[in-house]
Structures are given as structure tokens and as C-alpha cells.
Amino acid sequence: MSAIEGIRACVFDAYGTLFDFGSAVTRCPDVPDDRRAALVTLWRDKQLQYTWLRSLQNLYTDFETVTADALDFALEATGLADPRRRAALLALYRIVSAYPEVKATLGTLKAKGIATAILSNGTPAMLAAAIAHAGLGDVLDHVLSVEAVGVFKTDPRVYQLVPARLGVQRKEVCFVSSNGWDAYGASAFGFRVAWCNRARQPAERLPGAPDAAISDLSALPGLLGLG
Amino acid sequence: MSAIEGIRACVFDAYGTLFDFGSAVTRCPDVPDDRRAALVTLWRDKQLQYTWLRSLQNLYTDFETVTADALDFALEATGLADPRRRAALLALYRIVSAYPEVKATLGTLKAKGIATAILSNGTPAMLAAAIAHAGLGDVLDHVLSVEAVGVFKTDPRVYQLVPARLGVQRKEVCFVSSNGWDAYGASAFGFRVAWCNRARQPAERLPGAPDAAISDLSALPGLLGLG
The missing domain is CATH 3.40.50.1000 (HAD superfamily/HAD-like)
Incomplete structure (x- = not known):
């Protein structure tokens, strides 16, 4: 039935x-093992939070921008901010x-x-x-x-x-x-x-x-x- | 200046x-020490998430209900679901x-x-x-x-x-x-x-x-x- x-x-x-979506982090060699889980969670949480807040305020921007914004927050919060790492992760996100x-x-x-x-x-x-x-x-x-x-x-x-x-x-x-x-x-x-x-x-x-x-x-x- | x-x-x-808001959990004797931080974070995260989602969908309900809903999720997720603990935490939230x-x-x-x-x-x-x-x-x-x-x-x-x-x-x-x-x-x-x-x-x-x-x-x- x-x-x-x-x-x-x-x-x-x-x-x-x-x-x-976690595969972008998993496949990035430049993220220390002990911070992978935290980065995946925080990147995703912020990405969603930013979509909801921008929608509520009628301040839409495209999801590619929101995804990069959320990554910038998550990299800084986990002590991993670095332009090359950022670029690698965003490239990997496109081919999750x-x-x-x-x-x-x-x-x-x-x-x-x-x-x-x-x-x-x-x-x-x-x-x-x-x-x-x-x-x-x-x-x-x-x-x-x-x-x-x-x-x-x-x-x-x-x-x-x-x-x-x-x-x-x-x-x-x-x-x-x-x-x-x-x-x-x-x-x-x-x-x-x-x-x-x-x-x-x-x-x-x-x-x-x-x-x-x-x-x-x-x-x-x-x-x-x-x- | x-x-x-x-x-x-x-x-x-x-x-x-x-x-x-964390004081509701801190002051509740019935939450194990090793799960206090997780409960505070998850309760708060869900509470905010529910306010944003309900607003986006035009499905408002009052914050007292949202706070209890978020607590129910967080208690279940942390393995702490219990009617008396729930009631104690909600009472403590009113006098944060x-x-x-x-x-x-x-x-x-x-x-x-x-x-x-x-x-x-x-x-x-x-x-x-x-x-x-x-x-x-x-x-x-x-x-x-x-x-x-x-x-x-x-x-x-x-x-x-x-x-x-x-x-x-x-x-x-x-x-x-x-x-x-x-x-x-x-x-x-x-x-x-x-x-x-x-x-x-x-x-x-x-x-x-x-x-x-x-x-x-x-x-x-x-x-x-x-x-």
C-alpha cells in the first residue's frame, strides 16, 4: 500500500x-580535519539564516552571493579565513x-x-x-x-x-x-x-x-x- | 568624542x-551539566528559526508558543524530553x-x-x-x-x-x-x-x-x- x-x-x-552540500568541505584538502564539521554546520546555518533574513526585509540578493557571504562569516568564525581557501570552497560548492x-x-x-x-x-x-x-x-x-x-x-x-x-x-x-x-x-x-x-x-x-x-x-x- | x-x-x-536567555537553563537543576550548552544553543537557534519561517509564511503565532515549540525540539534532540523539565524551563524563561x-x-x-x-x-x-x-x-x-x-x-x-x-x-x-x-x-x-x-x-x-x-x-x- x-x-x-x-x-x-x-x-x-x-x-x-x-x-x-557538505561535500564542498569534505573535498577541500585545505581545511583541517578537526574543523571540517564545524565549518560545514556554520556555513550552512548562516547561509539559511541569511536567506530568511533577506527575504523578511525584502533585501533579496542571489544565492551565490548569500553562499559566499555565509562562507566568509564561517571561515572567520572558525579561524580559517584565507582568500585561496575561500575560492576553492566556492568552486567546489558549484560541483557538489x-x-x-x-x-x-x-x-x-x-x-x-x-x-x-x-x-x-x-x-x-x-x-x-x-x-x-x-x-x-x-x-x-x-x-x-x-x-x-x-x-x-x-x-x-x-x-x-x-x-x-x-x-x-x-x-x-x-x-x-x-x-x-x-x-x-x-x-x-x-x-x-x-x-x-x-x-x-x-x-x-x-x-x-x-x-x-x-x-x-x-x-x-x-x-x-x-x- | x-x-x-x-x-x-x-x-x-x-x-x-x-x-x-541562557539563564533559564543555567538555573534549572534538572539539566545535566554536559548538555547545558547544547540545549541553550539549540533552543535559541530553533526559536529564532521558527520566528523567521513563520514570518515568511505569514503564519504568525505568539513568541510564547514559538519558545515552547523550540524547546520541545531542543529537548528531544538532546535526549532530555520530559514534561516536568519542560515546564520548569518555560517557567524559568519567564524570569530570565x-x-x-x-x-x-x-x-x-x-x-x-x-x-x-x-x-x-x-x-x-x-x-x-x-x-x-x-x-x-x-x-x-x-x-x-x-x-x-x-x-x-x-x-x-x-x-x-x-x-x-x-x-x-x-x-x-x-x-x-x-x-x-x-x-x-x-x-x-x-x-x-x-x-x-x-x-x-x-x-x-x-x-x-x-x-x-x-x-x-x-x-x-x-x-x-x-x-
Whole structure:
């Protein structure tokens, strides 16, 4: 028995869900082992914080700038500020690794007639680079960036891009995110939601209620009754 | 020489700036020593995250609810979930300790003819309880809560409460916050800003530019040329 039925499109968050943002740090030889975890966490936390604050204040700038701003804060806070290290990390962020099950899962969904899409804070250029590097171009039907609305998740105008561009109803969308705040936000908007809870985080205490939690994307076709 | 001149009102953030939110955990005997720091950090991080996300989605609920929601997440994540511990921590949060220099500093400002105010995410009831517990009622002219606008910092409607209620121009306000994101947000709004950087954090990479950084509030009268 499937938990989520009647789905016409699967829409994926990018960073954390399809792509391992931590891989930029993991693959950078110039970060001391004992500070890798702190740098990954702080860089990501600041990146998200800056997207929310800029959205609240109507002071949008693109995600590439926000990502560099957050990295500058995180490098200074961890005592790692250095122009060459900064440049290396930003270059690696553009080619973050896809999680191992991503390509096969997207291929299965597409073969079963489900439209596949990304909905991301990332800029079109960042997303194009990551998709090309991971070889996902053939298994993605749509790539939607918040650039089109000039505000970041979880502003409802971002989620509204999906019905507007894909021509589907909210309840026909299975939205998939590893980020709890994004999964709950998408649920509150009216999507069906699979929370890909890779980090085994507690439930968020936010509006919304994801329809299912999975530990990686390979469970998704079964969840949608396509197994 | 003073760094910030022409000020008619000093407006303070509450939690982190006047009140030590960590004191709720410090004073709770029922939290193991080795998990206190993690609980303080996670509770605070989630509390702020929830204010930003709810504001972005136009799903406001009061700060008392958000604070309890964040605590529930943080207790579960740190393996400390327990109804009695939860109740004790929330009760202690209502009577968080003021930092030692707060009362004297507010008294000095008021004696010099500067209007004193709080602008906080907190509910009027939470703020009244904390102010009464710290004995600050006599040294505060105004207590402004985001409840009046139904959205959290850093939405500009929150900062706009100050000129609207106090009858002052933005540039006549010295806004004081220990939270970098709040200090930068208030600066971007047009206030003069003293960032009370108690935690010695790096500069935020956000719009705005605080006029001064101080390590505690005792430097404030001198900064305003009232020393």
C-alpha cells in the first residue's frame, strides 16, 4: 500500500536533498580535519539564516552571493579565513556531489511517467553546474529557481512556482526535501510531502505535516505506489 | 568624542541584550551539566528559526508558543524530553536574569533625558514578567512587542513601531542589540545602532552597518556623549 497517491510531479529540493552540500568541505584538502564539521554546520546555518533574513526585509540578493557571504562569516568564525581557501570552497560548492541513489531514483520516476523537477534557492547557473557535474540533465524535466520571484524559501511565492510552471495542482505534487523546515513549509503550502530525513532530526514544531519520512530517496517510488 | 550623536531614544532588544536567555537553563537543576550548552544553543537557534519561517509564511503565532515549540525540539534532540523539565524551563524563561549592568545603564540614560524602550519578539506578558523580576519597571519608558504587528523581527513593520509609538525619527534612535542579525536589520532600517557583541561574534555579512560595537551595555552612555 502506498502512502502518497495521485501524484503527477515529484519536486526536489537541491542542496541537502539531491546534492551533499557538505561535500564542498569534505573535498577541500585545505581545511583541517578537526574543523571540517564545524565549518560545514556554520556555513550552512548562516547561509539559511541569511536567506530568511533577506527575504523578511525584502533585501533579496542571489544565492551565490548569500553562499559566499555565509562562507566568509564561517571561515572567520572558525579561524580559517584565507582568500585561496575561500575560492576553492566556492568552486567546489558549484560541483557538489549528488547522493548515490539520486540518478537511479529520478530515472525510475521519469520512466513511470512522473514529471521530475528541482525547486531550489540556488541560482540557475549554480543549479546548471551541479546538474551537469552529476549527470542529472536527462532525468530532470524542470529546474525552478527562486530567482524567478526574488525571494527565498519558505515564502509561498516560491512554492507557487510549481503549479504555475508545471500546470499541476498542489495535491498532485510530491515535494521532497531533506530540510525539515522546507518539508514543513511545503506541506503548509498544500503539497504532499516526503521528508527525506537523512540526518534523523526530530520532527519540526512548525505548521505543516509531512506525509511520510524516508531515510534516502530510494524509498520514493515505492512510497508513490510505483515500486 | 562620541560615536553616536543626536539621539533622543535608546531602544533595546530584550532576549540576549537585557536578559540572559541562557539563564533559564543555567538555573534549572534538572539539566545535566554536559548538555547545558547544547540545549541553550539549540533552543535559541530553533526559536529564532521558527520566528523567521513563520514570518515568511505569514503564519504568525505568539513568541510564547514559538519558545515552547523550540524547546520541545531542543529537548528531544538532546535526549532530555520530559514534561516536568519542560515546564520548569518555560517557567524559568519567564524570569530570565538581567545582565548585571542593565539597571544602572538604563537609569543613567533616563536621568540624562533619553527615552528608554524595549522592542522585542516577546509577548507583552513575557516582557512584563521579565521586567518585574529584574526590577526594571522604573527605568523603562516604553515596552513594544511585535504582537502589535503580528510578525517577527527583522520585518521592517517591527522596527517601524519605534518611530510610530515614540514620535521620533529613525536617526534619533539608538537601537541596541546583542544579536548581530537584529543589529544589522535595525541598521538597514535606518536606526543608529550599537551592537552589544557579548559573544564576540564575527561581523555579519548582511545589509546594514552598526555604528559601534560594545562588549556590554555600560559603554553606552559614553558612546552617546552622555558619559
